[in-house]
Amino acid sequence: MDDFRNLSSEQNAALVIFTFLQADCINTEYCKELISLGKEYDPNCNGPRIDTLDDGDLETDGHLPTSLTIALDGVLPSVQLHRNPEEEAALQRVAEELREIAAQLEENVVAQATQNLRRNILITPCNHWRYYLNREVERVMSWVVGLEHLPYERVIVALTLTLVKGVCEQTPQLLKNLFYTALQYITSSSRAR
Template identity: 55%
Template sequence: MDALGEQKAALVVLAFLQADCKSPGYRKELNALGEDFQLTRNIDLGVPARDAPGDGDLETDGHIASCITGALGDIQPSVELQWPRNHNEAENLQQIARGLRDIADQFERNVVAEATGNLRRNISVSPSEEWKDHLTWEVQRVMRRGVGLEHLPQERVAVALALTLVRGVCEQTPRLLRSLFGAVLQYFYPAAE
């Protein structure tokens, strides 16, 4: 797999994992991971930009700068994904992530709690080099069992299930995100190992 393909896959995975993120620890790990892969840019409004006036300076419109930045500082997200500049390509990647989230929502109502628990138990007693294998096994087990989504492309169903399981584990144990993120990229591109 080329670097551009891995970057796009990482962007779709990160977009999936960021959606509806409620856990502060998980969000922090996602933001750090996005920065490491250079897929996000900091838009933290709580930190004044280099060109912004200092605290308490009067803006040309009569407002005090520190009041504005202070009031906006807790708005989430503090980072945003850096989508490709080509609007059509960015929209296609966003559509893939949205489609995977829709499939994942259907999973959440059906089989995810059990499969997430199985994956969490298996990776807790295994070295991280084996996590991709545990993820693959759990996805295959659930797919064999049937998930009631036979009307959808099964490859996408498997990807959505894998991402849902990773999100479920990482929401409960955020420190596992980096290793599981790597396992997911290997899962998508096994030849890249």
Template identity: 60%
Template sequence: MDNLGDLTSGQNAAALVVLAFLQADCRTSEYGKELLSLGKDLNLTRDINFKDALEDGDIETDGHLPSRITALDDIQPSLELQWPRNGAEAADLQQIAEGLREIADQLEHVVVAQATQNLSRNLTTSPSDQWKNYLTEEVRTVMRQGVGLEHLPQERVMMALTLTLVKGVCEQAPRLLRNLFHTALQCINSARAM
């Protein structure tokens, strides 16, 4: 189970794991809005608040929502990832995302703050076609320094570090989320191909 490629052949598995990782402990509303938008655009999420409000069939004949649901702007989006229908596969993907978050928590206290600042500085001063190189190099630099997690599978540590850096940069600059999300997927898929 150390290899994501064993779980599913599609790009959706990696995208689901990345999105689940990035959604955990979302700290800012701007970042949360970007995640919501990205998840909807990728068809990997659904807004469960809106679904729940409409499940009782209470749409008025003129097409408007019932009057008791007038303050939709006050409702924070609540997302639900669209996991594979195969329960075992969905559980495996969720377990991978949770494992990556646990590794990332350990990494965050060790080296991530400095690496996030370095990556953020490089990304804001360069075109997006160079982002994969900067992200890959920052991960390699941190791994060379040693992160004290040698007892864990190194592929997972590298993935957790990659996603931690992406999340750190995007929490500071949410506008970078879309491009950096796709860059992270490229890095993950490149590492899986090796």
């Protein structure tokens, strides 16, 4: 079964995006924005809860408890997406695979694309962000060599999320709007396939 096909659902895509964006969260302001977005995205979120991970460390490999969590200083807001554990695990595997693909992208190419995207979205209204996101993804895809063995749509999603995370780590206050832009971009692209 291909877990990746589930990204056409907005909730599934949102879970994958959250899981991808929270990995290696070291910027405090960025982490706070993730927590705020998590609480806002799911109206059923009951606010922060205290939870401890088995080893006391922040999980950064995509393996999360049964609900989407964003960890910061031991406070874990829970975004309950009310799905079965197998489905959540499948979506988390997708996020992990996307992070592995993103790690294969050349750092200097992604860094330049991130700077271009950030510069463009800082000077334009939100309704144009999807255009700039698409433009940078297409431009990087034309430069990337060595990922031909990977499925094209996965590389596109991994690159999209890498650019979004890069911009949001530099400018955390853009997270909410850029998250929704990426969510719309990914779900519309998945439906078009």
